[in-house]
Amino acid sequence: MPIINRKLNSLYKKKLKEVGAMAEKKENIRVEDQVRALIAQIESIRAEIATLDAAINALRQTVATLRTLKRLGAGKNVLIPVGSIAQVEMKIENLDNVVVSVGQNISAELSYDEAIKYIEDEIERILALRLVLEQTIADLYTQIDQLIRGVQGGEEQKEENK
Amino acid sequence: MQPNPREESLILQLQLIKAQLEQLEKVKEFLKNLSPGRKIYINLGEVMVESNYLEAMQYLEEKEKELKALLLQLESQISQAGLGLNLNQK
Numbered sequence: 001m002p003i004i005n006r007k008l009n010s011l012y013k014k015k016l017k018e019v020g021a022m023a024e025k026k027e028n029i030r031v032e033d034q035v036r037a038l039i040a041q042i043e044s045i046r047a048e049i050a051t052l053d054a055a056i057n058a059l060r061q062t063v064a065t066l067r068t069l070k071r072l073g074a075g076k077n078v079l080i081p082v083g084s085i086a087q088v089e090m091k092i093e094n095l096d097n098v099v100v101s102v103g104q105n106i107s108a109e110l111s112y113d114e115a116i117k118y119i120e121d122e123i124e125r126i127l128a129l130r131l132v133l134e135q136t137i138a139d140l141y142t143q144i145d146q147l148i149r150g151v152q153g154g155e156e157q158k159e160e161n162k
Numbered sequence: 163m164q165p166n167p168r169e170e171s172l173i174l175q176l177q178l179i180k181a182q183l184e185q186l187e188k189v190k191e192f193l194k195n196l197s198p199g200r201k202i203y204i205n206l207g208e209v210m211v212e213s214n215y216l217e218a219m220q221y222l223e224e225k226e227k228e229l230k231a232l233l234l235q236l237e238s239q240i241s242q243a244g245l246g247l248n249l250n251q252k
Binding site for chain 2: 103104105108109
């Protein structure tokens, strides 16, 4: 988790303790529960983002590997993994065609350029989804902020009225 | 009223199946637009079998039937649980 997010999370957890300390009224306890629920949602979305990041890295690695293989040229020997501990030497005939998994257990042969484009489009699609999740996190932090300010505002009003 | 864990699990399963059906449509569309003569493979786990457009479409249509049957079953279970949710909600 990036440092800024850990700091924000610990800031909100500190605020939550303050809200808890002020939680004499049932309403404040309800707010505390809402804030906890929102923090849990944020952490769940962060886990999703980590999964997407792993997928993006894997796809970028795939593109890099294909480009390197293309550059090395046809006729080159490569080691193909067989299981987790063995490798077998094979010769690349050509890299004009690439078989790409397109989902639902189906793979299709594409030209090298089509395959690169397909993978890059997939990376863009995942990045767009990642952006939506980050925005959702930002919106959730705004909700937490509003809840906490609402409680603090209520307490300040109570003090003024004394 | 918040759904209980079992109901939440049903709703999650429903969403997953809808997502799979959506992906299935995209794959069918992809195959329709694939240049003629391009090889198609079906992934059977350890082995990928060379196939063709017709076989692949048939495979996908069978999968679609299974998923739709499962979807109906889940929708029925959710209705019986009395959640009264908008099942068209994504």
